[in-house]
Amino acid sequence: AQSVAQPEDQVNVAEGNPLTVKCTYSVSGNPYLFWYVQYPNRGLQFLLKYITGDNLVKGSYGFEAEFNKSQTSFHLKKPSALVSDSALYFCAVRDRDSGNTPLVFGKGTRLSVIA
Amino acid sequence: SQTIHQWPATLVQPVGSPLSLECTVEGTSNPNLYWYRQAAGRGLQLLFYSVGIGQISSEVPQNLSASRPQDRQFILSSKKLLLSDSGFYLCAWSVRRAIYEGYTFGSGTRLTVV
Secondary structure, three states: OOEEEOOOOEEEEEOOOOEEEOOEEEOOOOEEEEEEEEOOOOOEEEEEEEOOOOOEEEOHHHOEEEEEOOOOEEEEEEOOOOHHHOEEEEEEEEEOOOOOOOOEEOOOEEEEEEO | OOEEEEEOOEEEEOOOOOEEEEEEEEOOOOEEEEEEEEOOOOOEEEEEEEEEOOEEEEOOOOOEEEEEEEOOEEEEEEOOOOHHHOEEEEEEEEEOOOOOOOOEEOOOEEEEEO
């Protein structure tokens, strides 16, 4: 079975400070991992993904995420937060050996960047 | 380039009325298609997904149904809406068999059942 956990419902950070949004996953084999962002009343937008290779993945809007197999984590990070980064963030996972089954999404973490 | 269209953007319907939400994808063939519901701006609930015309997998049994009459068209329906059907409905597509790819989401439909 596949699952993903986002342990924080809400993350607050001051503008200019680094931010981290946490994600841990569980799959039987090796994972494909994704981060999405959702602004109010909008669909989800793709930020970045880990397929294989370098554990540090760089994505849109200055975000990056580090794949840590031993800790089964894929935390989203940004060195300097902007007020415009305030949004709802979703982590998603799929087991590479799961065939065509849908992605499993976390419950989302609301990021609030305070000026 | 590929685009996904979802309409209407907002909908207010009385309890007991029917529902039809439509999603179409352009610029690709044989996509996987998905319907999600999001309640109160939080987590996503997968309702239905389809890997081909007429092939629908239901994840949550309820008074909603889905159909895929054409390759790039996915329709979410209900015969009689309940108050609990209110929410934000999202359609998404992905490349078939490219399981390393993620999803592209539509802009969503805000449904309020009154």
